[in-house]
Amino acid sequence: MIKLRAGFLTDPGHVREENEDSVWAQVVAPVSWAPIGLFVICDGMGGHMGGKYASYWAVEAVKSEFGNLMAAKDPRATLVLTSEDVKAVQQGTYHPPRTVETDLEMVTKSAIQKANQVVYDYSKHKPRQAANAGTTISMMALRGPDAVIANVGDSRTYLLRDHQLVQITRDHSLVASLVAEGQILPEEIYTHPRRNMIYRYLGQRGLVQADLFHQELKPGDFIVLCSDGLWEMLPDDHLIIEIIEQAEDPQSSCQALVDAANQAGGEDNISVVVVEVGS
Numbered sequence: 001m002i003k004l005r006a007g008f009l010t011d012p013g014h015v016r017e018e019n020e021d022s023v024w025a026q027v028v029a030p031v032s033w034a035p036i037g038l039f040v041i042c043d044g045m046g047g048h049m050g051g052k053y054a055s056y057w058a059v060e061a062v063k064s065e066f067g068n069l070m071a072a073k074d075p076r077a078t079l080v081l082t083s084e085d086v087k088a089v090q091q092g093t094y095h096p097p098r099t100v101e102t103d104l105e106m107v108t109k110s111a112i113q114k115a116n117q118v119v120y121d122y123s124k125h126k127p128r129q130a131a132n133a134g135t136t137i138s139m140m141a142l143r144g145p146d147a148v149i150a151n152v153g154d155s156r157t158y159l160l161r162d163h164q165l166v167q168i169t170r171d172h173s174l175v176a177s178l179v180a181e182g183q184i185l186p187e188e189i190y191t192h193p194r195r196n197m198i199y200r201y202l203g204q205r206g207l208v209q210a211d212l213f214h215q216e217l218k219p220g221d222f223i224v225l226c227s228d229g230l231w232e233m234l235p236d237d238h239l240i241i242e243i244i245e246q247a248e249d250p251q252s253s254c255q256a257l258v259d260a261a262n263q264a265g266g267e268d269n270i271s272v273v274v275v276e277v278g279s
Helices: 050-065 083-091 104-125 174-180 186-190 237-246 250-263
Strands: 003-011 021-028 036-045 137-143 146-152 156-161 164-167 211-216 222-226 270-278
Touching: 003 021, 003 036, 003 250, 021 050, 021 270, 036 050, 036 222, 036 270, 050 104, 050 137, 104 137, 104 146, 104 211, 137 156, 137 222, 146 156, 156 237, 164 237, 174 186, 222 237, 222 250, 237 250, 250 270
Parallel strands: none
Antiparallel strands: 003 270, 021 036, 036 137, 137 146, 146 211, 156 164, 156 222, 222 270
C-alpha cells in the first residue's frame, strides 16, 4: 500500500499586488485502506479582484464535488464482501466497485464542469467586480496508486520519476500551439511576447473541454502541480529536480521552489503543490 505526503504554497511574487492563485491539497489516509488525495491549483484572471475570486470559487466547487469521496467512508461498512474481498482488504489491494460517487474520472469531469459554471455565473452576476473573470485549473485526484489528472489552461502537472521530470498536462495556450505547429522552438515560449495568451479556461459559457490523463503512481514518484508563475521562472528542469529530491519533505520542496522562482524575478503569482509517493 502506498503512502502520501503533500505540501503546498502560494505566493504573490515580486511584481503583482494581488495573488490571484488558489491552491488546495488534501490527503485522507484511513487505517488499512488506500489513501485518497485531492490536489488543485487555479490561476485566476479578470477585472478588479475578478481573477482572485474566480480561482477561489473554482477550487471551492471542485472540493464540493469531491466531498463524498474525500469523506473516506470505509466501504466495508456498507458492502457485502466475499472471502476474497476480505483477504484483499487485509493485503491493502482491494478496490471497491465504482459508483457515481467513487469513480475518479466521473467525479473529476463533473467537478471541472461545476467549477466552470460557478466561475461563469460569478462573472455574469457580478460584472463590476468580476469583469471577464476566468481561471486555469490543474488538478489531480487519486486513490492508492491510481490517479486522474485534469487541466484547463496553462497551469501544469508534472511527474518526477527516476530523476526525470515529465510534463503530463498540455498547455492550452497560443505559444503551445505554435510549438506544436513547429512555428517556434519549445524554449521560445519563455520569451514570446504573447506567452500569457490562453484559449481555454474556466468561466467560459457552456461546457468546457478539459484534458484528462490517467497515471499509475509508484513509490519514489513525485507529482508537481504549479501555476505558470513557477514554471516560467524555472525553465531548467534539472533545478526543479534537484530542489525536490534534496528537500526534507514536500512542504520544504514547495518553499524552496517558490524562493527560487522569486529569486528568478517573481514576475507572476507563484503556486505549487508537491506530492510524494512512498511505501
